Amino acid sequence: MQAFPHRSVGELVRFENVGLRYGVAAETLTDVSFSIEPQSFQFLTGASGTGKTTLLRLIMQALKPTRGTVVLFGQDTSLLEKDGLTALRRRMGIVFQDFRLLDHLTTYENVALPLKVQGREEVTYRAEVTELLSWVGLGDLIHAKPPVLSGGEKQRASIARALVAQPELLLADEPTGNVDPSLARRLLRLFVEMNRSGTAILIATHDLGLMDQIDGARRLVLAERRLYVEASDV
Amino acid sequence: MSENRPLKHGFFGKLRRLLPLFGRDPLVAADQVTDRALVAVVAILTFLAALTSGSAQFAAGTAMRWQVMMASEVTVQLKPQGARSIDTDIVRVSDILRGTAGISSVKALSRDESAKLLEPWLGPASSIENLPIPRLIAVRINTDQPPDLVALGKSISEVVPGASLDDHRTWTKRLGRLSDGFLTVSFGALVLVILATGLTIVFATRGAMAGNREIIEVLHFIGADDRYIAAQFQSHFAVLGVRGGLLGGGAAILLLVALKIGAAASLIGDFSGTPSTIFLDWGIILVTFGVIILVGLIAGAASRMTVYRTIGRLS
Numbered sequence: 235m236q237a238f239p240h241r242s243v244g245e246l247v248r249f250e251n252v253g254l255r256y257g258v259a260a261e262t263l264t265d266v267s268f269s270i271e272p273q274s275f276q277f278l279t280g281a282s283g284t285g286k287t288t289l290l291r292l293i294m295q296a297l298k299p300t301r302g303t304v305v306l307f308g309q310d311t312s313l314l315e316k317d318g319l320t321a322l323r324r325r326m327g328i329v330f331q332d333f334r335l336l337d338h339l340t341t342y343e344n345v346a347l348p349l350k351v352q353g354r355e356e357v358t359y360r361a362e363v364t365e366l367l368s369w370v371g372l373g374d375l376i377h378a379k380p381p382v383l384s385g386g387e388k389q390r391a392s393i394a395r396a397l398v399a400q401p402e403l404l405l406a407d408e409p410t411g412n413v414d415p416s417l418a419r420r421l422l423r424l425f426v427e428m429n430r431s432g433t434a435i436l437i438a439t440h441d442l443g444l445m446d447q448i449d450g451a452r453r454l455v456l457a458e459r460r461l462y463v464e465a466s467d468v
Numbered sequence: 469m470s471e472n473r474p475l476k477h478g479f480f481g482k483l484r485r486l487l488p489l490f491g492r493d494p495l496v497a498a499d500q501v502t503d504r505a506l507v508a509v510v511a512i513l514t515f516l517a518a519l520t521s522g523s524a525q526f527a528a529g530t531a532m533r534w535q536v537m538m539a540s541e542v543t544v545q546l547k548p549q550g551a552r553s554i555d556t557d558i559v560r561v562s563d564i565l566r567g568t569a570g571i572s573s574v575k576a577l578s579r580d581e582s583a584k585l586l587e588p589w590l591g592p593a594s595s596i597e598n599l600p601i602p603r604l605i606a607v608r609i610n611t612d613q614p615p616d617l618v619a620l621g622k623s624i625s626e627v628v629p630g631a632s633l634d635d636h637r638t639w640t641k642r643l644g645r646l647s648d649g650f651l652t653v654s655f656g657a658l659v660l661v662i663l664a665t666g667l668t669i670v671f672a673t674r675g676a677m678a679g680n681r682e683i684i685e686v687l688h689f690i691g692a693d694d695r696y697i698a699a700q701f702q703s704h705f706a707v708l709g710v711r712g713g714l715l716g717g718g719a720a721i722l723l724l725v726a727l728k729i730g731a732a733a734s735l736i737g738d739f740s741g742t743p744s745t746i747f748l749d750w751g752i753i754l755v756t757f758g759v760i761i762l763v764g765l766i767a768g769a770a771s772r773m774t775v776y777r778t779i780g781r782l783s
Contacts, residue, residue, distance in 0.1 A: 294689060296782060316694060324691035334686045338497040350495075351692035395690070 244308050245269045246403045246434050247293055249461075252302030254288065261300070262288055264459045270436060272402065275429045277445045278438040280456030286438040287331070289456065290405050293436070294328055295319050307402070324352065327396030327433070329406035333388045335380040341391050342367065342376040348399040363398060370394045370424060386417040393424055397433070404428060406437045410444055422447055496704040497683060502676040503708055509672045510712025510763055511719070513665040518720030518756040520661045524654035525752050531647025538640045542607045542617060547630040548600035557628045558603055564624060565607055570615035573608040662759070666766050673705050673770035677778075684778045694779050701771040709767030713760030721756055 247270040255261045263285050278286050291297045304311045306322050335344045349359045367376050370390040410418035429435045453464040548554050558576050565574045582601050621633035687697045
């Protein structure tokens with residue numbers, strides 16, 4: 235994969251004293267402040283139920299914070315209209331924990347979906363989608379539909395779909411949670427390759443062994459509703 | 469790029485984009501069960517709406533024809549007057565009528581024909597042979613240039629005492645009021661059926677959309693804008709609505725055609741006198757197609773609203 239062009243030079247994500255509560259309950263997240271730099275690699279970790287998925291949903295704008303400021307690609311999201319949010323989402327790739335592939339579409343069609351919804355003609359992206367599928371090891375399964383794919387194949391298709399529009403930021407929610415350790419290592423190598431190509435990576439995981447495999451990755455740790463940022467090794 | 473679905477380019481890809489009603493956009497899953505159920509519901513309701521529409525128009529047409537028929541005929545009644553010869557009076561009145569402008573035909577009923585009309589009340593003609601039975605003259609008038617019926621009645625009474633002209637005005641008014649009431653009820657029923665059809669289609673579409681929530685979520689988070697997502701579902705469900713509408717509306721039109729053919733040789737045809745126009749005319753077909761298009765629009769709009777509601781909940 236070639237390096238992605240037109241990279242942002244400022245922060246991709248910045249949270250300032252963000253708090254989130256559901257209804258009148260106590261805050262799920264309190265005073266969360268952090269930023270994600272372009273081309274960086276970080277893990278978001280913490281015990282189950284500490285709010286990893288919630289934090290990812292705040293970044294992908296599936297949730298709005300109760301207080302604080304969320305800035306994406308230099309834009310305060312509280313000031314954005316719907317079209318503006320859609321434009322920001324197109325700069326992100328999302329790997330869902332449960333894949334979220336559409337069962338009635340082929341692997342090729344699933345992966346090409348982000349380009350299709352942007353209104354691009356198929357002739358303009360067919361070659362790059364096919365190349366991407368080969369890169370993630372699904373070159374022989376472009377005609378297959380998700381119900382006949384294994385968990386690992388679905389995960390790779392999901393990653394390919396997140397990558398196909400060459401996002402500046404990739405969010406992955408427990409991307410190795412459903413696969414065996416060997417496949418987890420292969421998927422992790424995929425993320426490293428993507429990062430080398432220029433995509434900033436944020437992987438939510440509770441797998442310490444997985445995190446130990448990447449030297450220099452920053453760790454964002456959620457505990458007791460707060461986020462603690464561990465400095466990277468490099 | 470799929471084995472069972474070609475790439476969406478080339479001639480057929482372009483054709484498919486140009487004719488969205490004839491192809492399913494692959495972004496929306498075709499759920500065989502819910503889609504078929506929706507088509508079936510729409511077909512049944514469209515069938516009922518089309519039949520109600522046909523009934524309303526049938527009622528309107530029949531009432532109008534009856535009124536025209538009654539307005540185009542008058543009756544002259546001659547009561548027996550002592551020693552006067554009623555047959556001579558009939559000839560005299562018939563001559564006056566034939567000489568009046570605006571009258572297209574004059575037919576004097578014979579004594580037997582008059583007796584036959586009274587048969588239901590007085591028994592067989594033979595048993596009333598000696599009774600002074602009034603005689604009737606059926607007069608058909610030219611409705612475009614009708615004669616002055618008041619003046620005509622007056623002149624007939626002057627020439628032949630005991631002769632009177634009945635222009636059926638009382639019955640025409642009563643029939644008009646009756647048919648107006650019947651029409652109001654029929655069109656009220658049609659409006660209710662269309663309302664019920666619309667509401668049922670809205671709920672059936674929302675039910676069918678429930679299985680598409682995940683697709684909406686995925687499209688939303690991979691960067692599809694709301695209008696794009698709504699357009700996908702809107703066209704899919706509008707096509708389902710039109711399919712159901714065509715099935716139901718087509719079945720209703722076939723039934724009306726069958727009734728029309730059957731009416732030509734039935735009592736209903738004899739009753740109205742104009743069987744060829746009773747059960748099917750362009751008005752019914754136009755209204756049926758209107759209902760079909762309306763059903764498609766409702767299904768499309770209901771799916772669009774559901775998409776926006778779902779997206780609203782996602783954010």
